[in-house]
């Protein structure tokens with residue numbers, strides 16, 4: 478027998494179970510959930526939601542979070558591309574130890590904010606001079622080790638990154654990212670799959686960095702070889718310049734090109750997809766593919782606003798990710814997404830569906846369902862029997878929450894709560910963060926601070 482918890486409330490797709498007893502087996506998998514009059518096991522005065530899914534991360538970029546806002550030369554154009562230059566500078570300097578320290582701090586902070594799983598979109602593969610590490614998957618292994626230390630699940634998605642732009646050779650500062658051929662990429666992928674076997678909560682996806690980073694014939698070959706057993710991730714249509722370059726090279730917009738040339742289906746996770754025309758909005762929705770929206774980063778980089786209303790009305794699926802980690806709060810991601818739409822639509826119904834007018838609940842559910850697919854998971858409903866018990870628990874004693882009726886709980890969380898209202902985060906039945914305290918926090922912070930001093934990034 479494993480642990481038993483009684484929560485003041487537990488969220489299901491059909492509403493709240495009050496006084497919910499959750500019984501687990503030794504591995505932390507759910508054996509039963511029932512309502513009770515008499516608490517069993519550990520009583521928690523909190524509301525359990527399914528753990529948030531962070532469907533897009535570049536862990537190393539956490540080292541520069543918040544540093545791109547000193548605009549010293551106010552005459553210069555500071556945009557996505559100038560930010561990318563700074564990001565490349567960081568990418569060129571990190572050692573495996575430093576990567577692991579930064580990622581461990583980051584993933585621990587994700588856990589503190591209620592994320593229980595992360596999809597790591599990983600392209601910093603090679604040594605500083607561009608040569609492969611003896612273990613091809615060295616950096617990916619460090620990322621999985623970091624996730625294990627933080628207690629969070631990871632779907633490592635090693636990226637195929639081959640060239641510097643549409644029809645262009647890679648440039649010097651991209652040397653750590655490059656797989657020259659499909660064969661090189663598959664060798665890296667196989668090494669990553671092998672490395673993941675050493676970790677309990679790690680699996681591996683497949684990815685192409687972007688249409689600009691891989692030759693079209695190789696994009697098609699990789700996509701045609703997908704068998705649906707691993708999630709497929711790709712950056713697409715984040716920046717207007719990328720659309721212009723793609724149209725100049727292919728004669729088509731990026732998403733349209735992908736839809737026309739690859740068997741796009743529910744296994745595809747299109748990251749950003751910010752700039753879409755009508756045919757692309759409907760094409761993604763019809764294919765069953767998912768988009769991964771990263772509202773805090775997209776806002777920070779000035780990408781633009783995703784066509785959420787049209788996509789939702791077409792039946793499109795979406796998850797959230799924290800990308801550059803300028804924000805790490807899932808509730809904030811949902812709010813930024815919603816408020817961006819409200820500001821342009823002058824309506825307050827971004828998350829409303831024909832089935833439900835409960836914005837907070839809908840946002841949690843939609844982001845979770847697509848987020849699970851982005852991780853390569855197949856559990857379709859919250860807290861299914863046989864699945865690991867992964868939850869974020871909201872403090873029922875927080876004043877706004879303590880006074881909210883059941884029907885107002887999800888909206889109080891999504892629109893009016895912050896991380897101080899989170900009682901803790903549970904993965905496979907174990908607390909990985911409780912009352913803001915992370916497992917091994919002191920050692921993790923010490924390592925992170927040392928690495929920041931070594932890098933000098935934050936000075």
Ligand code: ZN
Nearest residue numbers: 535598712800
């Ligand atoms: Zn990204």
